[in-house]
Amino acid sequence: MDGKVTLSHGAGGELTFEVVKRFFLEKFLHRSAMDGVGLDALDDGASIKTKNLEIVFSIDNYTVNPIFFPGGDIGRLAVSGTINDVSMLGAKPVAILDAVTVEEGFSFNDLELIVNSMKEAAEEVDVAIVSGDFKVMPKGKLDKIVIAACGVGVTEKGKIILDSGAKPGDKVLVTGTIGDHGVALISKREGIEFETEIMSDTAPIWCVVEAALKVGGVHAMKDPTRGGLAGALNEIAEKSKVTIYVNEEKIPFKEPVIAAAEMLGLSPYELLSEGKAVIVVDRELAEETLNEIKKTKYGKEAEIIGEVRREKPGYVLINTLAGGTRILEKPIGEPIPRIC
Amino acid sequence: MWNNFLQGYRNRALALRIAKMITAKAQTLEKTKIMHFCGTHEYTISYFGLRSLMPENIELVAGPGCPVCVAAIEDVEEAIQLAENENIILTTFGDMVRVPALNKSLWEVKSEGFDVKVVYSPHDALKLAEKNPDKEVVFFAVGFETTAPAVAYEIIKAKEENFSILTSLRLTPPVMKYLLESGDVEIRGIIAPGHVSTVIGFEPWNFVSEYGVSVVVAGFEPVDVLLAILMIVNQVSEGEAKLENEYKRSVEREGNIKAKEIIKNAFEVTETIWRGIGRIPSSGFKIKERYSYRDARVKYSIKKEIKKTSMPKGCICDKVVLGKAYPTQCHLFKRKCTPRNPVGPCMVSTEGTCYIWFKFGKQLPSPLGL
Amino acid sequence: MCLAVPGKVLEIKGERAVVDFGGVRREAIISMLDDVKVGDYVLIHVGFAIQKLDIEEAKETLKLWVSILKETT
Numbered sequence: 001m002d003g004k005v006t007l008s009h010g011a012g013g014e015l016t017f018e019v020v021k022r023f024f025l026e027k028f029l030h031r032s033a034m035d036g037v038g039l040d041a042l043d044d045g046a047s048i049k050t051k052n053l054e055i056v057f058s059i060d061n062y063t064v065n066p067i068f069f070p071g072g073d074i075g076r077l078a079v080s081g082t083i084n085d086v087s088m089l090g091a092k093p094v095a096i097l098d099a100v101t102v103e104e105g106f107s108f109n110d111l112e113l114i115v116n117s118m119k120e121a122a123e124e125v126d127v128a129i130v131s132g133d134f135k136v137m138p139k140g141k142l143d144k145i146v147i148a149a150c151g152v153g154v155t156e157k158g159k160i161i162l163d164s165g166a167k168p169g170d171k172v173l174v175t176g177t178i179g180d181h182g183v184a185l186i187s188k189r190e191g192i193e194f195e196t197e198i199m200s201d202t203a204p205i206w207c208v209v210e211a212a213l214k215v216g217g218v219h220a221m222k223d224p225t226r227g228g229l230a231g232a233l234n235e236i237a238e239k240s241k242v243t244i245y246v247n248e249e250k251i252p253f254k255e256p257v258i259a260a261a262e263m264l265g266l267s268p269y270e271l272l273s274e275g276k277a278v279i280v281v282d283r284e285l286a287e288e289t290l291n292e293i294k295k296t297k298y299g300k301e302a303e304i305i306g307e308v309r310r311e312k313p314g315y316v317l318i319n320t321l322a323g324g325t326r327i328l329e330k331p332i333g334e335p336i337p338r339i340c
Numbered sequence: 341m342w343n344n345f346l347q348g349y350r351n352r353a354l355a356l357r358i359a360k361m362i363t364a365k366a367q368t369l370e371k372t373k374i375m376h377f378c379g380t381h382e383y384t385i386s387y388f389g390l391r392s393l394m395p396e397n398i399e400l401v402a403g404p405g406c407p408v409c410v411a412a413i414e415d416v417e418e419a420i421q422l423a424e425n426e427n428i429i430l431t432t433f434g435d436m437v438r439v440p441a442l443n444k445s446l447w448e449v450k451s452e453g454f455d456v457k458v459v460y461s462p463h464d465a466l467k468l469a470e471k472n473p474d475k476e477v478v479f480f481a482v483g484f485e486t487t488a489p490a491v492a493y494e495i496i497k498a499k500e501e502n503f504s505i506l507t508s509l510r511l512t513p514p515v516m517k518y519l520l521e522s523g524d525v526e527i528r529g530i531i532a533p534g535h536v537s538t539v540i541g542f543e544p545w546n547f548v549s550e551y552g553v554s555v556v557v558a559g560f561e562p563v564d565v566l567l568a569i570l571m572i573v574n575q576v577s578e579g580e581a582k583l584e585n586e587y588k589r590s591v592e593r594e595g596n597i598k599a600k601e602i603i604k605n606a607f608e609v610t611e612t613i614w615r616g617i618g619r620i621p622s623s624g625f626k627i628k629e630r631y632s633y634r635d636a637r638v639k640y641s642i643k644k645e646i647k648k649t650s651m652p653k654g655c656i657c658d659k660v661v662l663g664k665a666y667p668t669q670c671h672l673f674k675r676k677c678t679p680r681n682p683v684g685p686c687m688v689s690t691e692g693t694c695y696i697w698f699k700f701g702k703q704l705p706s707p708l709g710l
Numbered sequence: 711m712c713l714a715v716p717g718k719v720l721e722i723k724g725e726r727a728v729v730d731f732g733g734v735r736r737e738a739i740i741s742m743l744d745d746v747k748v749g750d751y752v753l754i755h756v757g758f759a760i761q762k763l764d765i766e767e768a769k770e771t772l773k774l775w776v777s778i779l780k781e782t783t
Contacts (some may be wrong), residue, residue, distance in 0.1 A: 193462045209773065255733050260731070324389025337460055340712065
């Protein structure tokens with residue numbers, strides 16, 4: 001792979017997958033440990049097995065820009081995102097390690113605000129922040145602050161939930177409105193900025209996942225962060241080798257998210273959410289799971305949006321508002337506004 | 341949708357009923373090709389899966405209507421040369437950033453450290469010039485008659501010295517005439533671009549019916565497009581070929597007089613290149629002499645030599661753009677040519693026919709009730 | 711080639727107006743239209759209003775087609 005890294009390689013779409021496959025998957029020899037889930041699964045995290053437990057890990061780098069945005073900041077995002085990645089594997093988050101790197105000259109007041117947000121998000125799910133690192137880079141060598149965070153969770157052995165668990169006949173639900181975080185960020189971007197009440201939905205959603213797990217029918221879960229809903233659904237369809245059908249009328253969006261997507265020529269299915277999950281659940285337990293989720297703090301607007309079939313494995317098909325059908329593709333790079 | 345008058349134009353029951361009517365009316369017709377000119381119509385058709393609602397003998401073919409597909413390589417090359425100058429902030433619509441010119445795209449120039457910014461409006465580009473007085477801001481203006489007035493407004497009204505415009509603006513009637521004149525395209529109906537017509541009016545499409553082709557100006561909601569198809573199918577079954585206006589809520593006979601005046605004030609019409617098609621007389625907008633201080637080609641003395649653009653080897657985008665071929669008839673499609681590494685222009689743009697056929701798929705199971 | 715979306719005029723400031731697209735507000739230039747009033751629906755393309763939308767007409771067209779379709783399908 002010659003040439004240079006572009007922003008699109010970091011957007012969580014096909015280009016990101018190419019980099020991960022070419023530079024990591026193909027290079028590393030040992031890709032799993034202690035009989036656990038490893039790199040090959042390319043899931044939200046990995047695991048190791050002990051006598052009767054499965055310990056789940058996730059790691060992510062948070063480089064959001066701007067670092068303070070309507071509805072949150074990079075601190076809340078780092079802790080919530082880490083808690084959510086661990087939750088997506090069906091594991092109860094118990095600990096977080098974080099590495100904070102700041103640029104020389106970064107204000108301590110801002111650092112305090114960010115760390116307070118980390119504290120609040122962790123305390124919402126009573127997860128311990130057990131270890132970390134703090135580094136400073138010379139002025140101009142880093143854009144303000146970057147936070148890397150590793151999450152640790154536990155589940156009973158064999159109870160881990162992977163993207164490859166969806167079964168034909170299952171129902172597909174989302175735990176709330178899609179694309180809020182994406183629009184909140186874009187509204188601040190120079191050259192395309194606009195006013196809106198849309199706030200980022202950044203939140204630790206273990207309580208939602210826990211409620212769903214209690215019902216007992218969860219087969220697969222994915223948080224629609226980078227790559228949006230289209231990315232998450234395609235990943236589940238590919239890894240489970242199933243077809244996913246969604247009904248566009250059922251997908252919950254806040255109205256300003258659709259307004260912003262249409263004004264800028266963006267697909268609402270590629271916009272980020274940072275406090276939502278796609279959950280694939282056994283058909284018989286779908287309604288019950290939905291009701292339990294709706295009782296939780298972050299699951300009030302959950303909806304069943306479609307179902308799993310087998311005719312075209314690896315495909316996501318959408319029955320559109322106009323009644324037609326089309327393929328919902330995995331995004332290639334980052335969403336870029338267009339006029340045509 | 342808060343603007344409830346629009347809600348009806350996305351009503352699934354109404355859309356399906358119109359589709360049923362199209363199917364019923366089309367039963368007695370042979371294969372009928374209907375071409376839409378606008379990339380945004382192609383987006384509506386693909387995004388709402390309207391092809392899966394069409395009977396076998398009604399074909400929706402995309403014409404040369406997406407600015408990315410038709411922008412000449414020279415224009416993109418000029419934008420790249422300007423961007424590769426430390427002192428210039430090159431601003432553009434998002435559509436153009438991934439278009440490969442001779443060997444790289446504006447996005448790759450950005451990754452080399454130069455300043456390339458996506459803007460929503462030419463007015464945002466101007467604001468960047470105000471905010472960065474020590475830098476030069478160039479706006480790469482790509483589009484058709486819908487976008488021309490906005491660009492003209494900035495050419496005439498902008499005060500900032502450090503702001504100039506690189507134009508790649510085209511007119512649609514000339515290329516439609518060129519297509520119909522070439523004759524070897526059996527198009528029976530044309531869906532004319534609704535927002536171009538909002539500016540230039542529906543009058544300019546009258547000439548189409550002289551070629552025995554029905555023409556309907558349409559809006560961009562799914563019901564708008566389905567109604568336009570129904571109106572064309574009705575005409576075909578009556579053996580008629582005339583101009584109709586479906587997009588009455590926005591398009592009038594003369595269009596937007598003020599917008600047309602501001603275009604005339606800032607631009608003259610000249611010959612220009614359409615990528616994959618070649619040179620078409622009086623089909624491009626050029627900044628007038630008196631505003632040369634706003635013209636990036638004059639300010640930075642870029643000379644624009646016009647030469648026939650050839651398609652990359654094996655690429656049939658020029659036929660696809662004119663509706664003479666489908667992407668599936670190109671042996672590069674989905675093999676060497678994918679959205680990941682596009683060969684021809686129609687695979688690069690999110691409006692390009694090849695991209696949309698790759699992404700939204702054409703051969704689909706019949707509509708599935710959920 | 712021309713994505714344009716309808717917005718509602720909230721406030722007018724000379725050549726410019728604040729337009730609401732449904733919970734998203736942005737300024738647009740309205741000098742290419744005549745006597746734009748607060749509450750009008752305008753069609754916005756790249757930050758410029760290119761038409762005042764005729765809402766009654768939009769409703770009429772829909773009603774007309776719904777009745778035609780009812781008779782025939």
